[in-house]
Amino acid sequence: MSDEGDDHWPALTEYAELHGCSCKVEQGELESLLTDVGLTGAQQELRFGVGEDASARAIADDLCLVTTIDFFTPIVDDPYEFGRVAACNAASDAFATGAGDDLTFLVVLGLPQEVTDAAAEILRGIVDAVDEMGGVVAGGHTIMNPWPIAGGTVVATAPPEDLLQTSDASPSERLYLTKPLGTQPAMGALRVRDGEFGETIGEASNRPVQDIADEALAWMTTPNRDAMLAAREFATAATDITGFGLLGQARLLAENAGVGVELAHLPVIDGSLELSRLFGYGLEDGESAETSGGLLVSVPERHTEAVETAFSDADVFHREVGRVTTGSGVALVDPTIERVRG
Incomplete structure (x- = not known):
């Protein structure tokens, strides 16, 4: 890992004021936001949802669909490593609920105009990490954004008896x-x-x-x-x-x-x-x-x-x-x- 961008890649962390998971909204503010919009109670359609690391919905008597989304700003300058960290971090929310089968990843990627050349390496890092986790990248969405962001939506399955909350x-x-x-x-x-x-x-x-x-x-x-x-x-x-x-x-x-x-x-x-x-x-x-x-x-x-x-x-x-x-x-x-x- 290099400590700054090399001759080819820009230093991604210089394009964001907050880095990695430190860009998350403060815990108390998030709780207030959820309260304001009425998303603090149980949702009868779900086995569990808001307030947990991921949501789980029964799709058969013996199978639940687990979904989550997570993305953040760079914590490292190397684009490939940024992609790997982002993928591991996003999938971790599904793993925290006990789900890991049929892992499917939809990429979220946003970059400033100046660093769009780094997109392929970030995506390559995501693909390699998801492959290591036994999953597949099935698509995603890419935008122009003032701060670089990467992560994705994660979908996985698990038997209901394996779920954790x-x-x-x-x-x-x-x-x-x-x-x-x-x-x-x-x-x-x-x-x-x-x-x-x-x-x-x-x-x-x-x-x-x-x-x-x-x-x-x-x-x-x-x-x-x-x-x-x-x-x-x-x-x-x-x-x-x-x-x-x-x-x-x-x-x-x-x-x-x-x-x-x-x-x-x-x-x-x-x-x-x-x-x-x-x-x-x-x-x-x-x-x-x-x-x-x-x-x-x-x-x-x-x-x-x-x-x-x-x-x-x-x-x-x-x-x-x-x-x-x-x-x-x-x-x-x-x-x-x-x-x-x-």
């Missing part, structure tokens, strides 16, 4: 995270490390910024499909960690299920914590936005050994990060910070 989490269950945190500070530092702020960044980090960013990109381009397949037999609920950060997504799970959440362990990409403190992203408080983050999976205590074995057998990173409790809200309980490399 945040509202089914219960007290005493354990929470697992399937990727380390820290993508926002890692990529933020990469964008400015060669400017006037570069020396300060270099002094703040315990590792070369390029190494931290390369690891962040590797995590962002790791699909959550294997994690979903390993967990869904044992899990009761799941969500993926994106723009609201770990704390925000845990809060969503707590509110939807009418439970409390305690977070006690935060695995972070080694070096990202110091960068987060420098930028004020709030990584150690679980507040830093994540792009194409891992799944947060709620598992009954009796199944923890089995799910850990399933994760290990599938070569999926996993850490127990907390538990579901009675009560309400989310609390960080003297969390242990674990530095993760590779």
Whole structure:
């Protein structure tokens, strides 16, 4: 991964003021918007919908259709890698509900006039990522747009018994995270490390910024499909960690299920914590936005050994990060910070 556009490709991140999932509307504002238009209650036509990572609709007694859409601005300058991250991030919403069969992707792509030459590489990245996830790109829509955006609509199927939703989490269950945190500070530092702020960044980090960013990109381009397949037999609920950060997504799970959440362990990409403190992203408080983050999976205590074995057998990173409790809200309980490399 290059830290800026090369002789052929422009630096895509320079065309947007917000990057990756940090461009999402703030959680409270989104909730107010949904309330204003009456989209906060259950929809009888759907098994579940607004408020979950994706919607699910029964299309047969033994089959549900899961649909979602996700797109965002560049978090990396390389067009091909931007496409890969965007595809993994969009599909993750379907995987968070336990759906992964018949994966069909419709591309959403918008570019400023100055960077339209990057379209083919972005699309190639999307196609390759979707192919890796066992899916197919079936079309899409491309527009001119002041900020670059990429992502798409994702359609998948699953038997109803395989579906997961945040509202089914219960007290005493354990929470697992399937990727380390820290993508926002890692990529933020990469964008400015060669400017006037570069020396300060270099002094703040315990590792070369390029190494931290390369690891962040590797995590962002790791699909959550294997994690979903390993967990869904044992899990009761799941969500993926994106723009609201770990704390925000845990809060969503707590509110939807009418439970409390305690977070006690935060695995972070080694070096990202110091960068987060420098930028004020709030990584150690679980507040830093994540792009194409891992799944947060709620598992009954009796199944923890089995799910850990399933994760290990599938070569999926996993850490127990907390538990579901009675009560309400989310609390960080003297969390242990674990530095993760590779």
